[in-house]
Amino acid sequence: MSKYIERFRTSERVLHWIVTGSFFTLLISGLGLYSRLFNGYFAMFGGGQNAILIHKLVGLLFFFSSLYMFLNHKKDVSSFDDADWQWIKKYGGYLTRYGLHFDIGKYNPGQKLFAVFIAAATVVLGVTGLFIWSPVSFPRWIVQLSLLLHSLMFVGSIVFVIVHVYLATIGNPGTIEAMLYGDVRKIWAKKHHPKWYKEVAGE
Numbered sequence: 001m002s003k004y005i006e007r008f009r010t011s012e013r014v015l016h017w018i019v020t021g022s023f024f025t026l027l028i029s030g031l032g033l034y035s036r037l038f039n040g041y042f043a044m045f046g047g048g049q050n051a052i053l054i055h056k057l058v059g060l061l062f063f064f065s066s067l068y069m070f071l072n073h074k075k076d077v078s079s080f081d082d083a084d085w086q087w088i089k090k091y092g093g094y095l096t097r098y099g100l101h102f103d104i105g106k107y108n109p110g111q112k113l114f115a116v117f118i119a120a121a122t123v124v125l126g127v128t129g130l131f132i133w134s135p136v137s138f139p140r141w142i143v144q145l146s147l148l149l150h151s152l153m154f155v156g157s158i159v160f161v162i163v164h165v166y167l168a169t170i171g172n173p174g175t176i177e178a179m180l181y182g183d184v185r186k187i188w189a190k191k192h193h194p195k196w197y198k199e200v201a202g203e
């Protein structure tokens with residue numbers, strides 16, 4: 001009997017890596033626009049004009065792929081049950097050395113919060129990005145407010161993504177296999193997402 005269980009289909013993983021690739025491309029091409037300190041990054045795109053063009057085009061890719069990813073697992077991130085409350089009350093067990101057990105479904109509350117935040121950030125970054133794209137077409141205050149919100153959401157997203165990458169790799173060994181290979185060890189699933197495991201494996 002296999003010791004693995006499927007967590008993500010190939011299409012879901014490809015979508016996640018498209019979102020990830022576009023996110024980091026936007027980060028690097030946008031840093032030079034954010035502050036002069038990072039103007040050196042423009043060289044990676046063959047100059048400032050190119051970086052701006054790439055930022056706009058990849059922005060469209062990120063907007064649609066990220067929202068599509070959210071719609072794909074909207075059901076899993078919008079449900080909330082008693083085990084989720086227990087998880088929150090005990091800080092997910094991260095602040096104790098003893099392995100606590102929570103009957104968590106496909107995603108824990110931290111993951112749900114992350115997914116909802118990224119979806120909201122995608123909408124805000126996309127809409128404000130549109131106003132910044134063609135600043136002369138809109139009233140000055142709308143463009144200025146958009147610049148502020150765009151920067152704030154950008155900083156917030158970076159913080160969330162750093163935490164996400166840490167927890168998906170070093171923080172919880174075995175998790176990255178889900179996005180690399182599509183399946184995870186059953187022992188990992190029973191430990192981190194027992195309710196989801198029982199539903200999928202029928203055990």
Ligand code: HEM
Pocket residue numbers: 007016019020023024107110111112114115118161164165168169175176177178179
């Ligand atoms: C190198 C960077 C990244 C790595 C290594 C990574 C890794 C992972 C892994 C392993 C999962 C599956 C977690 C599980 O099965 O429980 C996951 C899920 C997810 N990832 Fe990423 N990811 C990265 C970047 C990103 C970025 C940039 C975004 C969005 C902007 C993102 C959004 C999500 C979302 C929404 C989920 C589903 C909910 C969740 O698990 O929190 N990821 N990621």
